[in-house]
Amino acid sequence: MAVKNLINLGCLFPQVGCAQFSEKPSVYACLGLKCSEFIGFSGNHAIRCLGDQNCSSNSASELPSVVDNRESSLANKLQKDLTSLPRPLSVSDFSTFPSHGSKVRVSFKGEPGSYSEDAALKAYPQCETVPCNEFEDAFKAVELWIADRAVLPIENSLSGSIHRNYDLLLRHRLHIVGEVQLPVNFCLLALPGIPLERLKRVLSHPQALAQSDNFLSKLGVVRENFEDTAGAAQLVVSKRMFDAGVIATARAAEIYGLNIVAKAIQDEPDNFTRFIILARDPIIPRTDKAFKIESRPQRKQPLRVVDDSNNGTAKYFDYLFYIDFEASMAESRAQNALGHLQQEFATFLRILGSYPIDAAA
Ligand SMILES: O=C(O)C(=O)C[C@]1(C(=O)O)C=C[C@@H](O)C=C1
Known part of the structure; x- marks a missing residue:
């Protein structure tokens, strides 16, 4: 089992390359209480379903029979190459x-x-x-x-x-x-000429489907997971799925020649x-002003979890922490804080990056 933790502090740092970011830097460090722990820390990953090849979706086959010629020729005309x-x-x-x-x-x-x-x-x-x-x-x-x-x-x-x-x-x-x-902001897209009421199913990335749950429930459609939102849009177009909607970006509608039939359909507006x-080379920060460290591991009270298989006895586990804090690695307090963690507590420490915070959000 692995646990992640994000921790923040802050200071000034000149932006390199991306004009819309603030001058505040942030440091991402990874800290392990045992290196081996992160090997087991990988998420599930779905297999990609691309275009018409190797696709397990039931989408394509039934289409020619359910669409009329007028819709078919319209979609042909509007479909992008x-x-x-x-x-x-x-x-x-x-x-x-x-x-x-x-x-x-x-x-x-x-x-x-x-x-x-x-x-x-x-x-x-x-x-x-x-x-x-x-x-x-x-x-x-x-x-x-x-x-x-x-x-x-x-x-x-x-x-x-x-x-x-x-x-x-x-x-x-x-x-x-x-x-x-x-x-x-999730948009619901459909082939040109297809109104909202004609949709029987909606394809998208699982996150997009989950986060638009209220809207989809009211619509009463079947949800079909897809690897990414734009890939789903591409599939609906290439297979001419007239009964299918897609949750994707407004840009996907433009790229694939789909219509936006509903906008901002996510349950939560925020x-x-x-x-x-990510880049091959790190940014080297040059600054001297830090704000505050909000949290740090407590040496005398390390995390514990109860292991059920061990009759409820408290058992210590190895942890891998990801710490994201506002500071510059050029600033001595940040170096000292991480130095102490490494010397006194952690078995492994890696600085994953030091970067300007996106203040344009
Ligand atoms: O499917 C996409 O369009 C993505 O970019 C993937 C992804 C994700 O990985 O969660 C990215 C951002 C959105 O929250 C939904 C989906």
């Missing part, structure tokens, strides 16, 4: 190095039009985005110089941490150099996803 969109990278693509201009290249997990791509464009408005099949592919794209940055979700204000990315941060040697907080920006 999906083959012109960038194909997400997978590990096998990494032997070939794509040509590129001088733009910053930013890898993300998902298809063009996903929320993650929105986050990449918020951080680097002029960037060239590099879609990837898996979170790990986005890490590798940076490591292999195919991309300059990776933008990956780390937590959502409603659903919490994205464990897979915490795990990957430790498995890879990239550095956190920034963050983006993205307000997540829904934010926090993304981290």
Whole structure:
């Protein structure tokens, strides 16, 4: 079992590269009470369902019989040429190095039009985005110089941490150099000419479906999980699923030629996803002002959990903590605090990055 903990403190730091961030830096450190602990700390990961190949969705087959010719020809006309969109990278693509201009290249997990791509464009408005099949592919794209940055979700204000990315941060040697907080507004999209009442099912990322529960319940539709929101939009278009809606971004509607049939359908209006920006090299902070440390491990009162298999006896476990605090690593108090943790308490310490806080959220 692994436990994560976020802790904050703060100080001044000049922004490098991303114009809309504040000058406040934050440090992400990982601290383990046993190194081996993080091996078991990986999240579940679904297998991607891409276009019409290997797709377990029951969507495609029944369509020609349920749509009339008028709808079919309308959709044909409006459907964008999906083959012109960038194909997400997978590990096998990494032997070939794509040509590129001088733009910053930013890898993300998902298809063009996903929320993650929105986050990449918020951080680097002029960037060239590099879609990837898996979170790990986005890490590798940076490591292999195919991309300059990776933008990956780390937590959502409603659903919490994205464990897979915490795990990957430790498995890879990239550095956190920034963050983006993205307000997540879910839109319901459908093929052109299809009104809300015609929808029998809605496809999307599990988070999007879960966070739009009230709306979907009222609509009385079947929910179908998909790996990412934009991938679901692409599927609905490529399979001409006239009875299916998709929860995705407004940009996905534009990219795939879908109509927005409802906007801001999430249950909670304040829904934010926090993304981290990763680079090959760390930012070296230069500052001298820190705010406060809000929390720290207590040596005399370490965490305990009760192990049921041990007849309810209290048992100590090894923990891995992720600490996100406002400070600069150039500031001596921050160095001292982490130094003490390492000398007196932790068996493992790694600074995952020092970065400016996104104040534009
Ligand atoms: O499916 C997408 O569009 C994504 O970018 C993925 C993702 C996620 O990983 O949680 C990102 C942000 C939103 O909260 C919903 C989905």
